[in-house]
Amino acid sequence: MTEIWQGFTKAIELIISLDPEVMEIAGRSLSISGTACLLASLICIPLGSLIHFHHFGGKRVLINIIQTLFSLPSVIIGLFVFVLFSRAGPLGELGILFTPTAMIIGQMILITPILLGLTISALSGVSKEIVDTATSLGASSFQTAWLVLKEARYAVLAAVIMGFGRAISEVGCALMVGGNIRGFTRVITTTISLETSKGNLELAIALGIILLFLALIVNIVLNRLQQR
Amino acid sequence: MSLIEVVGLSHSYGGRKVLHSLNLAIDRGEVFTLIGPTGAGKTTLLRIIDLLEVPGAGEIYFDGKCIPRSGKQRLEIRRRMSFVHQKPQVFNLSVYDNVACGLRWRGEEENKIVEKVDHILKMVGLEGYRNRNARTLSGGEAQRVALARSLVLEPEVLLLDEPTANLDPISTAQIEQVISYVARQRTTTMIMATHDMSQGRQLADRIGVLLDGKLVQTGNADDIFYSPKNEEVANFVGVENILEGVIIANDEGVVTVNVGPDRIGIQAVSNYPTGKEVYACIRPEDITLAPIFHRSSARNSFQGKVTRVNTLGPLSRVEIDCGFRLTALVTKISAEELNLQEGKEVCAIFKATGVHIIERGVD
Numbered sequence: 001m002t003e004i005w006q007g008f009t010k011a012i013e014l015i016i017s018l019d020p021e022v023m024e025i026a027g028r029s030l031s032i033s034g035t036a037c038l039l040a041s042l043i044c045i046p047l048g049s050l051i052h053f054h055h056f057g058g059k060r061v062l063i064n065i066i067q068t069l070f071s072l073p074s075v076i077i078g079l080f081v082f083v084l085f086s087r088a089g090p091l092g093e094l095g096i097l098f099t100p101t102a103m104i105i106g107q108m109i110l111i112t113p114i115l116l117g118l119t120i121s122a123l124s125g126v127s128k129e130i131v132d133t134a135t136s137l138g139a140s141s142f143q144t145a146w147l148v149l150k151e152a153r154y155a156v157l158a159a160v161i162m163g164f165g166r167a168i169s170e171v172g173c174a175l176m177v178g179g180n181i182r183g184f185t186r187v188i189t190t191t192i193s194l195e196t197s198k199g200n201l202e203l204a205i206a207l208g209i210i211l212l213f214l215a216l217i218v219n220i221v222l223n224r225l226q227q228r
Numbered sequence: 229m230s231l232i233e234v235v236g237l238s239h240s241y242g243g244r245k246v247l248h249s250l251n252l253a254i255d256r257g258e259v260f261t262l263i264g265p266t267g268a269g270k271t272t273l274l275r276i277i278d279l280l281e282v283p284g285a286g287e288i289y290f291d292g293k294c295i296p297r298s299g300k301q302r303l304e305i306r307r308r309m310s311f312v313h314q315k316p317q318v319f320n321l322s323v324y325d326n327v328a329c330g331l332r333w334r335g336e337e338e339n340k341i342v343e344k345v346d347h348i349l350k351m352v353g354l355e356g357y358r359n360r361n362a363r364t365l366s367g368g369e370a371q372r373v374a375l376a377r378s379l380v381l382e383p384e385v386l387l388l389d390e391p392t393a394n395l396d397p398i399s400t401a402q403i404e405q406v407i408s409y410v411a412r413q414r415t416t417t418m419i420m421a422t423h424d425m426s427q428g429r430q431l432a433d434r435i436g437v438l439l440d441g442k443l444v445q446t447g448n449a450d451d452i453f454y455s456p457k458n459e460e461v462a463n464f465v466g467v468e469n470i471l472e473g474v475i476i477a478n479d480e481g482v483v484t485v486n487v488g489p490d491r492i493g494i495q496a497v498s499n500y501p502t503g504k505e506v507y508a509c510i511r512p513e514d515i516t517l518a519p520i521f522h523r524s525s526a527r528n529s530f531q532g533k534v535t536r537v538n539t540l541g542p543l544s545r546v547e548i549d550c551g552f553r554l555t556a557l558v559t560k561i562s563a564e565e566l567n568l569q570e571g572k573e574v575c576a577i578f579k580a581t582g583v584h585i586i587e588r589g590v591d
Contacts, residue, residue, distance in 0.1 A: 129317045136278055136311035136387075137330040137377060140303055147329070151320050 007205025014206050015213070026210055029187040032100050033168035034218075036107035040115050041160050043108075048119030049145050063120060069113035074106075078176030081106040085177070098179035103187075106173040111163035118159030122152040157226045161219055168215060188214075229292055231256040231417050232277060232385065237286035239272055246272050248441045249286070254419060256384075259411045261428040262421040263452075264438035265464065270421035271314065273438065274387050277419065278311040307334060309385040310378035314393055316370040318362035323354060326362045326373050330381045348380040352406055368399025375406060386410065388420040392427065407431065425466060429453065437461050454511065455584050462509045462586065468555045469510040472588070475502050482527075482580060488552030495527040496583035505588040514582035515556035517546060517566060518575045527580040530554075534572045537563065544568070548576050 014022045051062065083089050085097040096102045126148045134144045149156065171189035178185035180194060188211045195204040230253035239247040246269045254260050262270050275281045277288065279295065279302045288295045290305050310330070319326050324345055331341045349355045352372040357365070362373050371391065378386060391407065392400040404427065410416055411431050422428045428435055429449045436446040437456075445457040456462035462470050471494075473487035478501060484493045485508050496508055518524065520531055532550025539545075544563035546556045554576050558568075566574065 127317070129313065129315060130319065132275075132280055133313060133317040133319075133374075134329070135280060135306070136309075136313070137333065138303070138307040138310075138381065139329075139333045143333050147319065 003201045004205060007202045008209060010202045011206035011209040015210065022207070022210065024183070025186055025188055025191055025207070026214060028100070028185075029168055029189070029211070030214055030218075032103050032174075032187060033107060033164060036104045036167045037111065037160065037164040039104070040108045040111050040163060044112055044115035044163075045119050045149070045156060048116045049123060049149060051116070052120050052123040053141065053145055053148075063117070066113050066117045066120070070117060072110065072113065073172065074110055074170040074174075075172035075176065077106050077110050078173035081109065081173065081177045097177060098181060098185060100178070100185055102177040103174050103185060106177050107167040107170065110170060110173060111166050114166055115159055115163045118162060119156055122155030122159060123148055125155055126151045153226055157222060161222055164218060165215060168211065230254055230289075231258075231291055232419075233289040234273075234277065235287045235289070237273075237276065237283050237288070239269075239276060239281070239284045241272075246441050247276075247283070250441075250443050252436065252443060252446070254417060256417055257414045259418045259431055259433045260420070260436065261432040261434075262419065262436050262438055263423065263425060263428045263464075264421075265423060268438045269441040270438055271389055274311065274389050274419065274421055277385075278309055278387055279306045280311070307381075308383060309387060310381050310383035311387040312371075312374050312378050312389065312391055314390040316367070316374035318365065318370050318373050320361065320363050322359050323349070323357045323362050323365070323373055324359060327377045327380050330377060334381070344380050345376075348376045351379070351409075352376045353402065366399075368395050368402065371395060371399065371403060372406075375403060379406075379410065383416065385417045385419065388418065390422055391420065392422075392424070404430075437464065439464065456509060456586065458586055459507055459588075462507070462584075466511070467509045467584075468512045469508075469515075469553075471508040471510075471552055473506055473508055475500050475504045475506060475585075478502055483585065485583075485585065490551040492530070492551045494530075494583060495580040496585050497580050498585035500585060500587065507586045507588055509584040509586060510554070510578055510582060512545065512555045512557040515554060515576055515578045517548075517556055517558055517562070517568070518577055519566065520573050520575050522575045522577070524575075524577045526577045528583070529575055529577045531573060531575055534568055534570055534574060536570065537568050539563065548574060550576055 081102060082097065084091050085094065085102055086092055130151055131144055131148060134147050139147060169189065171193055174187055175190050175193065178190065180186050180190040188207050192204045192207050232254045234250060234252040237247055237250040238245065262273065264270050276283050282297050295302065295305060319329065327345045327348060328341050331344065349358060352375060354369065354372055354376065362370065365373065375391065388407065392403050395403065408431055411418055420431065432449065434446060434448055435452045437444045437452060439460050445452060445461050453465050456465055456467060459470055471487040473485040475483045476486050476493065477484040481497055481499060483496050483498045483500060485496060485506060486493055487508060494508060500506060530550035532548040534546060535549050536547040537544055539560055542560050544558055544560050546558060546563065546568055548554045548556065556576060568574065
């Protein structure tokens with residue numbers, strides 16, 4: 001119990017003192033997961049709309065597969081990305097293993113099913129009458145899709161927040177393809193894992209609290225954005 | 229030439245046939261109302277005309293051109309029309325943005341949009357609601373937004389599906405006022421579906437009766453309400469007296485029809501020959517009641533006993549047994565003057581021209 005309390009005071013201390021290493025690690029977590037989430041959203045929201053607005057054989061099966069992939073463990077993705085970019089792997093020549101780029105790619109793959117699945121379910125929440133009304137008023141299929149996306153904006157935003165949360169909180173993939181290199185690929189979760197194994201519980205707990213704090217700020221900013 | 233022509237239209241939903249080889253032509257500038265009970269296929273017909281659905285069979289011609297079953301041309305034609313759906317669906321945007329949507333989709337300039345939207349909001353009495361989120365409006369206000377959203381497009385064809393269903397009387401009056409204003413301009417072709425007979429009658433140049441997926445009769449208000457084509461239409465348009473009978477004489481267009489168990493002869497104007505099995509239809513408001521032994525120039529005058537009096541507001545519905553059953557609609561005042569009550573003997577009088585004869589066993 002004392003460790004938690006000490007961790008809490010330590011966290012406040014680190015935040016107030018703007019400890020340079022902690023700030024750097026937190027900033028890296030934010031930029032890597034933020035980039036992964038942004039890129040994945042740019043792909044998944046249009047792709048999700050495309051899936052939602054088109055009728056094709058196997059659509060139901062596809063959606064089931066996407067939803068199943070919500071539970072894909074991050075170490076499996078870490079393994080996949082590792083194999084893909086390792087020196088002997090098919091994309092080994094790019095030399096991006098153990099770089100932030102590899103981490104971003106890993107996290108994008110990790111959250112793609114969540115963003116796709118939740119975008120589709122967000123759009124399904126918009127009634128068919130809204131679609132008919134837009135069509136009647138002369139909207140093209142693209143204009144209709146855009147309107148429906150706007151109607152579903154709260155739920156789509158929830159999908160993005162969910163994706164970001166999954167990306168910033170995962171550790172397996174970041175560790176395996178980032179390598180936890182100090183000053184280069186070390187992020188909050190990998191640091192927590194390392195510091196805990198070193199017995200440095202206070203710092204680990206402090207970083208955990210900072211991670212949640214970051215998530216809170218991102219949530220507030222995104223909610224503000226969509227209210228405008 | 230007709231602006232809209234529907235030829236041989238049939239449509240099914242999940243194996244249930246909702247429209248049966250329907251033909252309809254509507255002229256430019258015409259106000260056409262489609263009446264029929266709930267579930268008759270009115271909404272489906274409007275949806276097909278608005279090109280929201282592809283019919284199972286049949287063709288639609290718009291301005292002389294046959295509309296393809298798919299492709300970009302459908303959007304172009306749809307943009308010349310606008311459809312106000314029965315349940316108003318407003319977008320989760322401001323009232324202004326809701327009304328501006330269609331114009332933006334057509335690529336109209338923003339300064340023109342402001343001008344048009346403000347003008348139309350004033351017309352439907354919502355100018356004070358410009359910046360409100362449309363989702364916070366009442367049902368009547370939302371329907372006015374929906375109407376404004378369609379009118380602002382200045383469509384060649386305006387389709388209205390039960391525009392006042394589920395609205396309170398004040399909202400209904402406001403919507404009707406706007407619709408009749410647009411109808412009077414005679415620049416917009418209107419097709420309105422309604423189950424409200426008086427609404428259909430007030431606004432329409434022509435009425436179509438849709439029963440069970442079939443367009444049974446089209447014509448002006450007098451045709452539909454006073455000369456229904458068959459028993460079904462007669463029933464639907466409120467002809468309460470539909471008497472089964474046989475024509476026993478035809479004297480230069482004035483026929484005698486035997487009705488009721490006692491084969492009482494009533495006179496009507498018709499060309500059907502003797503021996504024809506028919507229905508004699510009499511609207512309840514065309515029957516006048518008088519004290520017995522009253523002399524009248526009307527050909528039909530029958531003495532009978534009042535079996536029931538039901539007063540609703542300013543009118544009384546009186547059921548009389550004069551060997552055959554009749555229902556008459558009289559003002560409450562005259563019911564009181566005649567001291568109408570159960571068992572009272574009265575004289576029911578109606579003109580031969582007030583009786584409409586339809587052939588039995590026709591669809």
